[in-house]
Structure formats: structure tokens, C-alpha cells
Amino acid sequence: MTPQRWAQIRQVFEGALERPAKDRAAYLRVLCARDEELRHEVESLLQSHEHSDEFLETPAAQLSQIISDEDISEYPQGYRIGPYQFERRIGRGGMGAVWLATRFDKEYKKQVAIKMVKRGMNSQEILRRFRTERQVLANLDHPNIARLIDGGSTPDGLPYLVMEYVEGTPIDQYCEGWKCTISERLQLFRAVCSAVHYAHQNLVVHRDIKTSNILVTADGIPKLLDFGIAKLLGAEGSTLDLAQTRPEMRPMTLDYASPEQIRGEPITTATDIYSLGVLLFRLLTGKMPYGPGIHSQAAMQHAICEKEPFRPSSLVLSDESTVVPDATQKIEAVSETRDKARKRLRKKLSGDLDNIILMALRKEPHRRYLSVGQFSEDIRRYLEGHPVVARLDTPGYRLAKFVRRNPQGIAAVVLIGAALISVAAISQHSASSSARARQEAERVLQQTRHELTAAYSHGGDPQHAYATAELEYNASPIAGPARMDLAETSTALADAVEAKGNHPEAVKLYREALTQWEALALTNSHDTAVQHEVMAAANALGGVELKMGDVPGALSRYTRALQITEGMAAMEGSHLTPATLEEVAAANRSVGELLIRNGSREAGLVKLRKALRIYQELSSETPNPAISELTGLLAQP
Amino acid sequence: MEDGTLGDNGEITRLLGEIGRGQKDAVNDLLPLVYDELHRLARSYFRRERGEHTMQPTALVHEAYIRLVDQRAPLESRGHFMAVAATQMRRVLLDYARKHRAARRGGDDQKVLLEDTMAICEQRPVDMILLDSALEKLAILDSKQAKLVELRFFAGLSVEETAEVMGVSPATIKRSWSSARAFLHREMTGGSLDASALGANPAGF
Numbered sequence: 120m121t122p123q124r125w126a127q128i129r130q131v132f133e134g135a136l137e138r139p140a141k142d143r144a145a146y147l148r149v150l151c152a153r154d155e156e157l158r159h160e161v162e163s164l165l166q167s168h169e170h171s172d173e174f175l176e177t178p179a180a181q182l183s184q185i186i187s188d189e190d191i192s193e194y195p196q197g198y199r200i201g202p203y204q205f206e207r208r209i210g211r212g213g214m215g216a217v218w219l220a221t222r223f224d225k226e227y228k229k230q231v232a233i234k235m236v237k238r239g240m241n242s243q244e245i246l247r248r249f250r251t252e253r254q255v256l257a258n259l260d261h262p263n264i265a266r267l268i269d270g271g272s273t274p275d276g277l278p279y280l281v282m283e284y285v286e287g288t289p290i291d292q293y294c295e296g297w298k299c300t301i302s303e304r305l306q307l308f309r310a311v312c313s314a315v316h317y318a319h320q321n322l323v324v325h326r327d328i329k330t331s332n333i334l335v336t337a338d339g340i341p342k343l344l345d346f347g348i349a350k351l352l353g354a355e356g357s358t359l360d361l362a363q364t365r366p367e368m369r370p371m372t373l374d375y376a377s378p379e380q381i382r383g384e385p386i387t388t389a390t391d392i393y394s395l396g397v398l399l400f401r402l403l404t405g406k407m408p409y410g411p412g413i414h415s416q417a418a419m420q421h422a423i424c425e426k427e428p429f430r431p432s433s434l435v436l437s438d439e440s441t442v443v444p445d446a447t448q449k450i451e452a453v454s455e456t457r458d459k460a461r462k463r464l465r466k467k468l469s470g471d472l473d474n475i476i477l478m479a480l481r482k483e484p485h486r487r488y489l490s491v492g493q494f495s496e497d498i499r500r501y502l503e504g505h506p507v508v509a510r511l512d513t514p515g516y517r518l519a520k521f522v523r524r525n526p527q528g529i530a531a532v533v534l535i536g537a538a539l540i541s542v543a544a545i546s547q548h549s550a551s552s553s554a555r556a557r558q559e560a561e562r563v564l565q566q567t568r569h570e571l572t573a574a575y576s577h578g579g580d581p582q583h584a585y586a587t588a589e590l591e592y593n594a595s596p597i598a599g600p601a602r603m604d605l606a607e608t609s610t611a612l613a614d615a616v617e618a619k620g621n622h623p624e625a626v627k628l629y630r631e632a633l634t635q636w637e638a639l640a641l642t643n644s645h646d647t648a649v650q651h652e653v654m655a656a657a658n659a660l661g662g663v664e665l666k667m668g669d670v671p672g673a674l675s676r677y678t679r680a681l682q683i684t685e686g687m688a689a690m691e692g693s694h695l696t697p698a699t700l701e702e703v704a705a706a707n708r709s710v711g712e713l714l715i716r717n718g719s720r721e722a723g724l725v726k727l728r729k730a731l732r733i734y735q736e737l738s739s740e741t742p743n744p745a746i747s748e749l750t751g752l753l754a755q756p
Numbered sequence: 757m758e759d760g761t762l763g764d765n766g767e768i769t770r771l772l773g774e775i776g777r778g779q780k781d782a783v784n785d786l787l788p789l790v791y792d793e794l795h796r797l798a799r800s801y802f803r804r805e806r807g808e809h810t811m812q813p814t815a816l817v818h819e820a821y822i823r824l825v826d827q828r829a830p831l832e833s834r835g836h837f838m839a840v841a842a843t844q845m846r847r848v849l850l851d852y853a854r855k856h857r858a859a860r861r862g863g864d865d866q867k868v869l870l871e872d873t874m875a876i877c878e879q880r881p882v883d884m885i886l887l888d889s890a891l892e893k894l895a896i897l898d899s900k901q902a903k904l905v906e907l908r909f910f911a912g913l914s915v916e917e918t919a920e921v922m923g924v925s926p927a928t929i930k931r932s933w934s935s936a937r938a939f940l941h942r943e944m945t946g947g948s949l950d951a952s953a954l955g956a957n958p959a960g961f
Contacts, residue, residue, distance in 0.1 A: 125897035128933040167942035
């Protein structure tokens with residue numbers, strides 16, 4: 120039966136019920152004239168209705184003894200599922216619990232961990248997550264990932280997963296307990312990286328990397344556990360979420376949560392890179408990246424999204440002075456084991472290791488390491504004494520570096536920045552418009568950022584990046600507003616650069632702005648605002664060129680401005696306003712003066728005369744000083 | 757105000773607010789919290805009223821509401837809460853029924869009647885597990901009707917209260933209730949004339 124069919128059936132049924140019993144047969148004959156099956160359905164429902172008496176009319180009633188019988192521990196020792204016998208609970212989460220169990224076979228005894236869904240949590244949604252976790256794990260076979268052994272459902276319908284039982288210590292405690300050296304810690308960390316990288320290659324993002332999810336066995340092998348909230352990166356757009364990571368609901372995870380997780384932005388492999396960064400920070404310093412003074416969730420969220428993390432080496436330094444009421448209890452042990460070596464540790468951390476960790480902890484996912492593999496490689500390079508990829512990321516560092524390498528490209532870089540700003544603005548702007556337009560704007564933004572990053576980090580051609588951004592704008596359904604925004608931003612940038620007296624850069628930027636406005640004018644020939652902008656940009660560019668002594672250049676800009684002004688006046692026709700006329704006069708005057716300066720005296724005089732004539736026509740009670748000035752100019756021999 | 761004696765109701769009130777703003781995910785977060793509370797209340801009630809097992813799910817749901825939700829929350833939050841609580845009350849009862857059946861596995865009686873887990877006054881026992889699967893079917897055909905059954909039967913809301921929670925008139929509730937009830941009864945007694953149901957041989961178990 121389909122919902123549509125049911126809707127039809129119940130309508131007829133409910134209609135029948137409202138009629139006296141004796142009229143129902145006739146009612147059904149009429150309504151079900153051509154649908155015998157419909158009549159049968161309704162009749163059988165009417166029959167059920169007759170026999171149902173008080174069925175469900177009294178709410179589910181008193182709860183009996185059974186409820187009190189229920190033990191708090193849901194699966195007592197000795198409880199069996201298939202070949203597995205439960206021993207004790209070893210873990211507990213929001214969705215369920217993990218039990219230690221023993222598998223009894225004829226041949227051998229083996230301990231396993233069984234992950235159960237909690238009662239009451241067996242909703243469709245949770246069952247789906249559970250299935251996804253099973254699917255995720257089934258595909259992962261790596262020495263540093265706890266293996267999936269089996270899965271199934273209990274007799275009362277609760278699903279479970281049977282996992283390799285890892286007898287080990289959380290990685291941070293292991294490091295402290297064994298007083299691991301920095302390079303031992305780094306080696307352990309690299310093993311964790313290899314597990315995460317392997318998961319990424321299998322399109323799985325873990326999303327919950329933290330010390331308690333990484334156990335180190337007695338053999339010193341770290342094992343990554345709990346893919347319970349992992350995410351499958353599917354083919355384009357189709358992602359299987361194991362859970363919406365809601366920070367408020369997972370307070371223990373917040374310490375390792377990335378800015379994008381807090382903000383609810385897309386989760387990618389870069390999310391795991393961030394958490395790995397926190398983990399490494401923790402392993403090397405015994406502290407968390409934002410320091411000890413953060414006590415509320417809100418403050419933590421704010422720190423993750425806005426605050427720059429401490430430099431790991433600086434926290435080693437401040438050990439003594441900082442009283443640490445931190446969630447991390449092991450700190451004293453850490454500082455104790457390092458007391459003597461503190462100076463050396465500080466020195467070790469303060470260079471490349473600081474940079475490596477801070478690179479993984481960058482707020483913007485795309486500015487972290489490109490992959491866990493690259494992250495791990497950089498640590499290997501550090502261990503082997505080779506230069507690392509990571510560089511300290513002071514504001515403007517990359518830009519400065521780029522400019523040094525490519526001085527000609529500065530205008531383009533500034534423009535790419537402008538493009539980014541404007542696309543971001545569009546994203547904001549379209550929040551109020553359709554979701555689709557917004558998505559599109561986001562896509563443009565992503566693409567542009569991607570190009571920009573490529574240009575920055577690989578020394579690529581920024582002009583190419585800019586051209587790509589432009590192509591993106593053009594392909595976008597919001598191309599109009601986007602381009603407008605871009606042009607406005609370029610103009611504003613040019614104004615700013617000119618205000619600082621940097622004429623050569625200002626010329627480049629104004630030129631770019633003028634080109635953009637010109638392009639816009641082509642498609643918006645009746646938009647006077649755009650025409651105005653073209654004129655303003657041309658005038659501004661001409662003004663700077665003039666300051667730099669480029670009279671021919673300035674002349675051609677002013678001529679263009681004049682042309683537009685006169686075009687606008689023509690468009691106004693009979694509604695021509697005095698303001699426009701005055702602009703026409705001023706433009707003629709500028710061009711006229713420049714023509715004379717450039718040696719074309721006759722042509723120049725024509726423009727000046729025209730300007731004077733307009734000024735005289737406009738002139739009212741208050742005499743325009745331009746009139747006397749022009750009269751003077753024209754009178755010169 | 758009894759705030760001091762109540763648990764931290766901020767989280768649940770906040771989630772209800774999110775549901776009110778159309779954030780569907782919040783429901784998933786709310787479900788386990790409400791389930792736990794219903795469960796806990798049921799147990800604690802039993803201990804308190806030793807020997808007198810007259811705790812009605814209806815009262816349970818209402819008490820859970822008072823305990824869990826900031827009473828200054830907007831009225832619509834009450835509706836959202838009731839909807840979630842009804843679903844979870846259904847789950848609580850179903851879990852007991854299943855557990856009971858599992859405990860008696862191997863016996864000749866596979867049916868778990870509600871009278872086993874609950875004493876129902878002068879009423880025919882309801883097989884919780886059968887009811888659950890019938891409700892699942894109804895949910896596929898008309899999720900609002902399934903919700904209506906949860907609110908009326910599991911949360912014990914009156915027609916008027918249900919109408920308020922679901923945002924429709926009492927008359928609509930009454931009509932919808934009649935067909936939902938007939939559907940469930942037919943499903944559970946195998947009286948369906950629907951071709952597929954007949955093919956499934958309902959008497960075969």
C-alpha cells in the first residue's frame with residue numbers, strides 16, 4: 120500500500136464513520152463505484168472498527184514490577200550473545216556501551232570488546248549510524264586500527280559490533296608512564312598518523328581523535344579506536360554521517376574539536392589533521408593548545424575559533440609560573456619528567472616543532488597540511504634533521520614571501536585578496552537569498568581559495584589564479600552582483616593604495632578596476648550607476664597618471680570619462696539635470712586642458728569653449744568661478 | 757520555583773528551542789535524554805510506591821516534562837517535548853516487552869502481552885511487539901497518524917491536548933484517530949484484505 124492509497128482509503132473510511140450505519144453501504148457504493156479494492160479495504164477497516172471496542176482507548180497503563188526488576192547494568196556477567204560471554208563493561212558513551220567479553224570456542228578462548236547500542240537508542244537513525252560504523256570498520260585493515268571481528272543483533276533486537284580487544288594505555292599516559300623521549304613520542308605519533316592516513320585513503324574521516332581513543336599496547340603499538348562518529352567521504356556530495364558532532368553533547372571531545380566542527384562547517388580530512396595537531400601538542404607539552412585558563416564550553420569554543428594557539432615551546436617555558444587547574448591531570452608528571460631537560464626541550468620545540476604543530480592547528484582547514492601523510496613526513500624530516508615544510512605563520516608572512524619572490528605580482532595578489540573579500544561578502548549577502556545561490560557562492564569561494572592557496576604555496580601564477588576566480592564568477596548564477604562587488608573592492612583598494620602615496624601600485628589597481636567597470640558597463644549599458652563608476656575610475660586613474668607625469672595616459676582616461684559623461688547626458692535627454700551638465704562641462708575642461716598640455720592646442724580650445732558655454736548656460740544667480748577661469752584660459756594667446 | 761531540586765534542565769530546554777527553530781537534528785539529541793529520564797522516573801516511582809504499582813505513563817511523561825524543561829520555555833516547547841516523550845515511552849515499554857520475551861525464550865508462549873508487563877484494567881491485553889510493528893507500518897503510510905497514536909496511547913494525552921501538540925483541531929484528531937485505530941487493529945488481528953498482507957500468511961506463526 121502506498122501513502123497515497125492509504126490517504127484515499129482513510130478519507131473514505133472516515134467519511135463512512137460519520138454517517139449512520141444504515142447509510143454506509145450506499146455511501147461506499149457511490150464512492151467506490153469503479154474501485155472494488157477500495158471498497159474492500161474500507162469495509163475491512165469498518166469491520167475492525169466494530170470489533171476494536173476499547174482498543175488503545177485507555178493509555179498504556181500501569182507499569183508493573185518488571186520495571187523495578189531491571190538491573191542498572193543491562194548485561195550481567197555471563198550474559199551471552201552467540202559465542203560471546205559478557206564479563207564487564209569497559210566503556211560507556213552516549214549511544215551505547217562497550218563490554219569486555221570472551222569468545223568460547225572448542226579450541227581457544229579469546230577476549231573481545233563488544234559495542235552495544237543502548238536501549239532506547241535503537242531508533243532508525245542510530246541503527247543506521249551503527250550499520251555505517253560497521254561498514255567503515257569492515258573496510259579498514261591496518262595494524263594501528265582496532266579490528267572489527269563480528270557483528271549482529273541481540274535477541275531483543277539491539278545491534279552490536281565485536282571488536283578486537285585492545286589491552287593498552289591511553290597514549291598520553293603511556294608516554295608519561297614510560298617517560299618517552301621526544302623522538303619516541305614523535306615515532307608513536309607517526310604510527311597514529313599512518314592509521315589516520317590509511318583511513319583517509321579509504322575515505323573515512325575519524326572526527327574524534329583524542330588520547331582516550333588511542334591505546335598503546337604493552338608491545339608499544341598504538342591502536343586507534345572508536346569510529347563511532349566517523350564520516351564516510353562518499354562520492355561527490357553523498358556523505359554518510361555517523362553522527363552530527365554536536366560539541367555541547369560531546370563535552371569530552373571539545374578539547375580536540377576543530378574550528379570547522381564548532382562552526383558546523385564541512386568536515387574533511389583536514390579536521391583530523393587539526394585533532395592530530397592537538398594530540399601532538401598534548402604529547403609534547405602535556406598541555407592543551409589554548410592553555411589552562413578556559414573553563415566553560417563557550418570559552419573553549421571561542422578559543423578554538425578565534426584564539427591563536429600558544430606556541431608549544433612557550434608553554435614549556437611557563438611551566439613553573441602557571442598554576443594548572445586543567446582538565447589534564449598529567450601535567451605535573453610531564454613537567455617533572457622534563458624538569459632537567461626543560462631548556463633543551465624548549466629549544467627543540469621552539470623551532471620546527473612549533474611550526475609543525477601550529478601548521479596543523481591553523482583555523483582554516485585548507486591552510487593546514489594537505490594530508491596526514493604530509494604532516495607525518497614533516498615529522499620524519501624533523502627527526503632526520505632535514506628542513507621541514509611548516510613555517511611560522513605570522514600575519515602577512517606568506518604574502519611577504521610571495522612578494523619577495525615575485526615583486527611584479529603584488530597587484531595581482533592584492534586583487535586576489537579583493538576577490539576573496541568580495542566573494543565572502545557575496546556569501547554573506549546571499550544568506551538572505553535562495554539556498555542555491557548561497558551554495559553557489561560558497562562553491563566560488565572555495566574554488567577561489569583553493570586557487571589562491573595553490574598560488575601562494577606552490578609559487579604558482581597569481582594572474583592565473585585571478586583569472587580562474589574570474590571564470591568562476593562568470594560561471595556563477597550570481598555573476599552580476601559578484602562582478603560588481605569585485606570591481607567595487609578593487610576600486611576601494613586602489614583608493615587606499617593611492618591615499619598612501621603609492622602611485623605606481625595605485626595605477627595598476629585603478630587600471631584593473633577600470634577594466635572591471637568597463638566590462639560591467641558593456642552588459643549594463645543602461646545602469647547609470649555603473650556608468651558613473653566607469654567615469655570615476657577613469658578619472659581617478661587619469662589623475663594618478665598625471666601625477667606621475669604620464670600626460671598621454673591621463674589624456675586618454677579623461678577622454679574616456681568625457682565620452683561616458685556625454686553618453687549619460689544624452690541618455691537623460693529631456694530630463695537632463697544641471698548636475699549632469701556640470702559634469703559634462705568639467706570633463707570637457709579637463710580634456711581641453713590636457714590636450715593643450717599635450718600639444719594639441721586647437722582641439723583643446725574646442726573643448727574649453729564647450730565647457731565655458733555649458734557653464735554659462737547653467738549659470739544662475741551665483742556666478743561660477745569656472746566661467747572666469749575658462750574665459751581667462753581662452754583669452755591666452 | 758523548585759529549580760534547586762530539579763536537574764539541569766537547560767540542555768533540554770535549549771534542544772527544544774532548536775527543534776522549535778526547525779533544527780531537526782536536535783530531536784536525535786533529545787531522544788536519549790528523555791528516554792533516560794523516563795526510565796529513571798519509572799524506577800524511582802516504583803521504589804517510592806512500593807507495593808502500589810499504579811504509575812501511569814501519562815503521569816510519568818508529565819512529570820518528566822516538569823523536571824526536564826524550564827517552565828518559562830515557550831508553549832510550543834511543551835508540544836515538542838510531548839512528541840519526543842511519547843516516542844520514548846513507546847520505546848521504554850517495547851524494550852521491556854522484548855526483554856521479557858528474551859528472558860522467557862524457549863518457553864512455548866512467544867507472545868508478550870501487555871498484561872505481562874503492565875496490568876491493564878478491564879481491557880484486552882495488547883501485544884506490545886505486534887503493536888510496534890503495526891505502528892511502523894502506519895508510520896510509513898502516514899507518519900502523523902503514528903505520532904498521534906504515540907501521543908494518545910503512550911503519552912496518554914487527551915484528544916484536546918493531542919490537538920494542541922499537533923497543531924490541528926480536536927475534530928481532525930478524532931477522525932484521524934478512528935482510522936489509525938482501525939488500521940492497527942486490523943494489522944494486529946491479521947484481518948487485512950490487503951493482498952500483500954494476506955500473502956504474508958499472518959496466521960502462520
